[in-house]
Amino acid sequence: MDLSLLTRRSDHEWVIEPHGRMRVPGVIYASEALVSDMDHKVYEQVANVAMLPGIEGASYAMPDAHWGYGFPIGGVAAFDPTRGGVISAGGVGFDISCGVRTLYTGLKIRDVETRKVELADALARSVPAGVGSEGEISLTDDEMDAMLSGGARWAVERGYGTMADLERIEERGCMEGAVPAEVSPHAKRRQRDEMGTLGSGNHYLELQRVATVFDRERGEAFQLREGDLVISIHCGSRGLGHQIGTEFLRRMAIEAAAHGIELPDRELACAPINSDLGRAYLGAMRAGINCALANRQIITALVRGVFARLFPGVELPLMYDVSHNTCKTETHLSGGEPKRLFVHRKGATRAFGPHHPDLPAVWADIGQPVLIGGTMGTASYVLVGTGGADERAFGSSCHGAGRSMSRHEAMRRFRGRQISDDLAEKGIIIRSPSSRGVAEEAPAAYKDVTRVVDAADAAGLSRKVARLEPVVCIKG
Amino acid sequence: MQKRWEHFEHGADIGVRGVGPTMAAAFEQAALALTGVITDAALVRPLEPVAVSCEAPSDDILLVDWLNALVYEMATRRMLFTRFEVSIDGERHLHATAWGERVDPRRHEPAVEVKGATHTALRVARDPSGTWTAECIVDV
Numbered sequence: 080m081d082l083s084l085l086t087r088r089s090d091h092e093w094v095i096e097p098h099g100r101m102r103v104p105g106v107i108y109a110s111e112a113l114v115s116d117m118d119h120k121v122y123e124q125v126a127n128v129a130m131l132p133g134i135e136g137a138s139y140a141m142p143d144a145h146w147g148y149g150f151p152i153g154g155v156a157a158f159d160p161t162r163g164g165v166i167s168a169g170g171v172g173f174d175i176s177c178g179v180r181t182l183y184t185g186l187k188i189r190d191v192e193t194r195k196v197e198l199a200d201a202l203a204r205s206v207p208a209g210v211g212s213e214g215e216i217s218l219t220d221d222e223m224d225a226m227l228s229g230g231a232r233w234a235v236e237r238g239y240g241t242m243a244d245l246e247r248i249e250e251r252g253c254m255e256g257a258v259p260a261e262v263s264p265h266a267k268r269r270q271r272d273e274m275g276t277l278g279s280g281n282h283y284l285e286l287q288r289v290a291t292v293f294d295r296e297r298g299e300a301f302q303l304r305e306g307d308l309v310i311s312i313h314c315g316s317r318g319l320g321h322q323i324g325t326e327f328l329r330r331m332a333i334e335a336a337a338h339g340i341e342l343p344d345r346e347l348a349c350a351p352i353n354s355d356l357g358r359a360y361l362g363a364m365r366a367g368i369n370c371a372l373a374n375r376q377i378i379t380a381l382v383r384g385v386f387a388r389l390f391p392g393v394e395l396p397l398m399y400d401v402s403h404n405t406c407k408t409e410t411h412l413s414g415g416e417p418k419r420l421f422v423h424r425k426g427a428t429r430a431f432g433p434h435h436p437d438l439p440a441v442w443a444d445i446g447q448p449v450l451i452g453g454t455m456g457t458a459s460y461v462l463v464g465t466g467g468a469d470e471r472a473f474g475s476s477c478h479g480a481g482r483s484m485s486r487h488e489a490m491r492r493f494r495g496r497q498i499s500d501d502l503a504e505k506g507i508i509i510r511s512p513s514s515r516g517v518a519e520e521a522p523a524a525y526k527d528v529t530r531v532v533d534a535a536d537a538a539g540l541s542r543k544v545a546r547l548e549p550v551v552c553i554k555g
Numbered sequence: 556m557q558k559r560w561e562h563f564e565h566g567a568d569i570g571v572r573g574v575g576p577t578m579a580a581a582f583e584q585a586a587l588a589l590t591g592v593i594t595d596a597a598l599v600r601p602l603e604p605v606a607v608s609c610e611a612p613s614d615d616i617l618l619v620d621w622l623n624a625l626v627y628e629m630a631t632r633r634m635l636f637t638r639f640e641v642s643i644d645g646e647r648h649l650h651a652t653a654w655g656e657r658v659d660p661r662r663h664e665p666a667v668e669v670k671g672a673t674h675t676a677l678r679v680a681r682d683p684s685g686t687w688t689a690e691c692i693v694d695v
Binding site: 118120145146147148149152172173174209210211212213265268269278279280318321322324325328329332333345346348481482485486487488490512513514515516518519555 | 619
């Protein structure tokens with residue numbers, strides 16, 4: 080991105096001054112190096128989002144922002160329904176409520192060092208992953224609707240986990256306002272056999288060691304100590320979310336003109352929040368959030384089953400579960416007044432600070448864990464919401480590394496077997512049904528996640544607590 | 556005039572492009588490019604035909620609908636496709652047959668599933684020489 084197009088407000092805050100049809104400024108939180116590396120498309124997309132009706136404050140981009148569909152990935156934008164604000168399927172993304180959850184194991188890395196291969200094989204057998212894989216349950220129509228209304232709560236009620244898990248999931252495991260009737264038969268059919276599946280692409284199940292704790296006090300509060308073994312799961316709402324995204328993107332693109340919305344880019348397809356189409360999407364999208372929460376809950380139960388067999392007596396309590404592709408209704412201060420806003424986070428993680436009313440009691444005094452997924456060869460990070468982001472980007476932070484190389488280029492440059500062998504030499508065990516898939520997900524095809532979280536920390540969006548390094552990675 | 560398909564670059568995802576002497580031929584080639592995102596189409600045997608139809612208010616939305624219909628059939632039938640026959644009438648009604656087989660992870664080594672075809676970099680156009688191009692980004 081051409082830095083001369085931006086006003087530098089501080090080391091990590093860059094402003095696109097309103098021009099043309101922009102209703103508000105664009106604000107990018109990133110280091111100079113990260114902004115320089117961003118595609119010009121990010122500039123265009125941040126500016127385009129700023130043109131949408133009812134946008135509040137600014138159109139934001141997180142440090143990991145890259146070219147998305149209408150909205151940048153790593154984009155945050157809030158809309159006020161009382162001023163004609165809109166909701167956008169592209170602003171949520173195809174993989175509705177894609178997110179990360181992390182489980183404690185109570186084990187140290189030394190406890191599993193000699194059993195990593197055994198664990199990797201058992202997890203790869205037990206957690207369906209990759210194209211064409213099916214879950215162990217097939218949902219009837221009634222159960223599908225119950226799942227779409229109940230989310231992780233539905234899964235727990237059917238034996239996949241404990242009530243204690245629900246306190247440690249955003250929305251306490253169940254997104255209110257889901258309307259299963261707004262989810263098409265096609266979307267439900269696509270999901271019928273996919274509950275408890277990991278998917279493919281950048282989704283993963285990882286055993287990770289806590290490599291570094293940067294903040295001792297918050298590390299203790301998060302119960303993370305160097306040498307601990309934790310487990311992270313990154314996946315979303317599977318075929319159901321993809322189908323909802325596909326169908327509503329089409330409807331919003333076709334009906335935008337009828338709603339009097341002039342789109343700067345067709346991919347920004349959206350509908351007024353207060354319209355039949357807007358309400359229909361909200362109901363369907365919230366059902367998609369529940370699907371993702373239920374999916375991660377079932378995978379958690381599968382992982383617990385593996386550990387119960389291999390490490391009897393070891394429990395895997397949930398640390399926290401965050402989603403990074405959502406639109407949530409939240410109250411934020413705007414001009415000193417509390418306002419009810421529809422906050423889109425497309426590739427951005429909620430990062431509420433201490434005493435935020437939406438946090439569960441366990442995080443009330445410290446702020447929420449912000450779980451950032453990295454690549455299978457580098458690291459993931461745990462950050463904490465500080466309250467700084469509440470003032471800056473509606474309580475949001477980054478979500479991951481973001482690709483630096485296309486899949487095509489990665490496939491040309493790398494061989495999956497070689498990547499797996501190289502990582503094995505570093506002590507990282509990879510299991511995947513697809514060698515080409517591993518090549519396309521090569522660590523070198525991603526940006527340096529450390530630069531991203533350092534920028535999020537320096538910008539005051541969230542604060543670094545711990546670095547997690549992969550030990551075993553199951554890919555789709 | 557030669558028919559062909561190719562991929563084009565997009566930061567996190569990938570573009571599919573089909574080229575042919577008619578819009579229908581370009582759509583067939585775009586479908587091959589879609590399969591190419593997932594696996595090598597030459598590894599897929601055309602054993603089972605699946606009928607697909609859709610209609611749309613514009614050529615470009617018809618391309619998105621066609622690719623998304625294939626995404627849906629691949630997901631729900633657990634299949635991959637390798638051969639396509641498409642016909643499109645003047646009312647933009649598309650009727651097609653796709654031939655393929657059930658996914659075999661060992662043989663096909665599918666790299667990634669396609670979540671959906673998007674409206675990004677979406678273009679269906681005929682150049683002055685009469686060659687049709689059909690292209691868009693697919694989310695993976």
